[in-house]
Amino acid sequence: MMTDVTSMPAQGGTLSSWDDDPVLTVEHLTMRFGGLVAVNDLSFNVGRGDITALIGPNGAGKTTVFNCVTGFYKPTEGRIVMRHGRNVPESLIASVTNSGEQHHHEDGSGVFLLERMPDFMISRRAKVARTFQNIRLFAGMTVLENLLVAQHNPLMVASNFTIGGLIGLPGYKKSRAESIDKAVYWMEQVRLIDRADDPAGDLPYGAQRRLEIARAMCTDPHLLCLDEPAAGLNPRESAELNELLQFIRQKHGTSILLIEHDMGVVMQISDHIVVLDYGEKISDGDAEFVRNDPKVIAAYLGVEDEEEVEEVLEEDAALAAGKSVGEAPGEDSPERPLGTTQTDVTGDESGPVPKSAELDPIPPAAAASAAALGEPADGPAADAAQTPMAGALSTARDGRPDKLTRISGIGPVNEHKLNAHGIFHFDQIAAWTAEDVKQAESYLAFDGRIAREDWVGQARQLAAGEDTEFSRREDRKTSPRDPNGKGGAK
Amino acid sequence: MTSTDNQPANLNRPEGAQVKREERLAAPNRPTGRPGSSAHPLAAALKDSVIAALLVAVLGFFFFAIRTEIAPGGLDVTTRWMLWIVSILVVFFGRLLIQVFILDEQSRGLKIAVSAALVAALTAIFVINSSPGDRIGSVIFGVLIGLAAVGLVAAFAHFRGNEKAASSIAVPGLGKWLGRALFVFALVLPFFFTYFFPARDRQFIDLAILIMTYIMLGWGLNIVVGLAGLLDLGYVAFYAVGAYSFALLSTHYEFIGFWVALPLAGILAAFWGVILGFPVLRLRGDYLAIVTLAFGEIIRVVLLNWYQFTGGPDGISGIPKPTLFGLEFKRGEGGFADFFGMDYDSIQRFIFLYYIIFVLAILTNIITMRLRKMPIGRAWEALREDEIACRSLGINTTNTKLTAFATGAMFGGFAGSFFATRQGFISPESFTFLESAIILAIVVLGGLGSQIGVVIASVAMIGGIELLRNLDFLQAVFGTGFDPTQYRMLIFGLAMVLIMVWKPRGLVSSREPSAVYKEKKTIGADMVAQGEGH
Structure with a gap:
């Protein structure tokens, strides 16, 4: 039913833990729309089991990167490699690239070249799920139905592509019951079980965001891409969102790539942050590194206002620290810079779970x-x-x-x-x-x-x-x- | 469950005319309806009605009152004052009734007074129009018609007042029971007519066959338009493919009868559904509608011009009739009646045809209802709600759309081959755009995605058109020179406009969920997307 926990999050080890065992590698990605270069020669790694944040000012090309990764855009240049299983050899990736195939997989491990695959195959085979900046739920269908639609492909196979299901074969009935169990599990995780039979369009905004994440998780993804998951949420709701993301990462071993504007959320939960500006990567590292990177500060608030920047970021940090008190029992010094504590905090939490x-x-x-x-x-x-x-x-x-x-x-x-x-x-x-x-x-x-x-x-x-x-x-x-x-x- | 108080609050969001009414009801000086109008409640309503009547007087003067006819030696002007006056009065009282009963809810006394005036006026008209020896009959007739009109408006007003309660409580159960009642009636329908209307049973059963054909076509199109949300204006093409497949196969090959040709026709139509599906996969909205419309016309034009193959405008005749396990419905030796030792009666063949289309239609319904609960059916509905989200969940939208087109087309093909065998003769004339429009109107009028809605709309539309042929009583109102059949389509169109104003999303607009966890709740129309091209 669930993906087994294949790996625990990277323990606060070396700075480049995401380079050691990446689940997704973006190499020299370039996306041009006519004359406009939205993304220029971008390379970064998403570590297995990490929460990776993609940040940047408005129009920096974050959503374009997302659309390239999930196949909604075909990149102009570059390679996007999704790996299933640990330690996929580089030679295999090179041979798949040269063979002209879209993907190659054998028991447990696989290589998927996302730039070659159509969008629905990326979700189906490469196991990359996504949510949308402007929520895209099936508003006229119930919460339960939304989660069942997400399990379309296994159910299609179970129903012998409708024929078996239509004549009522027992195999389909069994997998239908399983799919409902899975939907119920996720409704419980996002606390929507009481609204299972209500249309998704009737849910309040925060619940719709949670439902969209649950729906994406019903596809059993290895990588979950979230486009501004905290947009429009109140502080309490975004604290809950943090919990949900930590839960997904720890219990299901799903790596998370997210775009977010809310620096409180980003600094608090991300293991790894990639900063974009004008389609180019300007910084790449953990929260502490990125927060002190002068290029990032310049990009966000202009070069002259460095003093102000510091202030703003301090405030963010204080806010984030206040939020994290409840869920970080091991943390005894809230005034400690946040970026450095994050890996420790997750390490603490992963213990008793x-x-x-x-x-x-x-x-x-x-x-x-x-x-x-x-x-x-x-x-x-x-x-x-x-x-x-x-x-x-x-x-x-x-x-x-x-x-x-x-x-x-x-x-x-x-x-x-x-x-x-x-x-x-x-x-x-x-x-x-x-x-x-x-x-x-x-x-x-x-x-x-x-x-x-x-x-x-x-x-x-x-x-x-x-x-x-x-x-x-x-x-x-x-x-x-x-x-x-x-x-x-x- | 807490869910009872979580019911979508806007399940019955007022739409169209209802908004207007609720605004008026909310207005502070409710009795007069409008602020600043005169003190007497009747005055505003009367003024409004007089204005409407004046408009009719001016317009109707040229259309009704004066008529030029070609007479020997030039044009001759004839006048029809009675028709003119009656139409003014009809509009005046109609407007008054609507004002008093629906728009500005008035006091009971006023309602009775207006109703009495209407009945009196109608009776007077009947009396003037009738011959002297027939006075009493026309008085009774006038009173009856007047009361019927008042009752209709009052019932409408009452129903609208209770609409909230009615649709949230009664309708779910009502829909189920209505469906069952209709099913039982449809099951015994031929015997009902042969028993109670032996003189006109053939006519009625023929009409029932026609309605049932449209129900089946509506259900087929409902898959494409209602579930998958792809607006198809060329559905008649598949109807034509089914009909011509059967006609050509059976006239060229002796051994192919109706029962062999039926699945073949369905498969061929499904194949053409896929052929149509491919070019329209990438289209959205209006463009999708236009291409499907063009496809329907292409099929018809090819049938019309490929003379060697389809017989062109001459059509194909001599299409064999269906048999019951080889028993033909004919007089004499070896026929159905002879085999079972009954007397031959031509009605037997009609009853048999009725049951064929009945079984086909029920089959269509069962398969559609089952498909809705399958992953593919859910994917169709998800596609209607949000195509991009579907793709992000790994659903192959190309295949999903093509299966919707193919499944819908297949049922169209079945209905087409039934049409061919029932008529015995087909020509491209039967497959014009008007047919597509009627089928689509049935689906839209019934409510997109609603199976019972299609049944109600088919009965109302196909049955309604036939009913309007028998409007001779209107001659009593408008004088003997009035030909009611000429106004058949006018009245029909007006009725459709009124229904769509009253229920903009069709008669049954709510959606039943395809999977239920604890408690089944119908989903209001305002939540459900309409797909492409609406």
């Missing part, structure tokens, strides 16, 4: 975003994993837990999380006090939802053996994840 997302009772994104929402760091959110919840049991009584999903608002994931904390029965939830509700909310990262949906009231009814309207509907379903709702809530 469990290997499998499925077994993890609290996804780090959820827990950390709860922390980022301004909960005190030593509050219930931070140590929820250790503190048992009120009336927790070590196992279900008689080994038979109640089906908590019969409460409206509790999905399979929340049920799992609650079980992990010793909540197995309706009467346990029914006995929750206001304090307990608050604690549960903060740890499930739902503000106010438990009270709003009246879990306690529902649980009381269910514990007494009565049915609620929702539980009756839930019971009628043969399978809660039946995509066509056959036998479901009709």
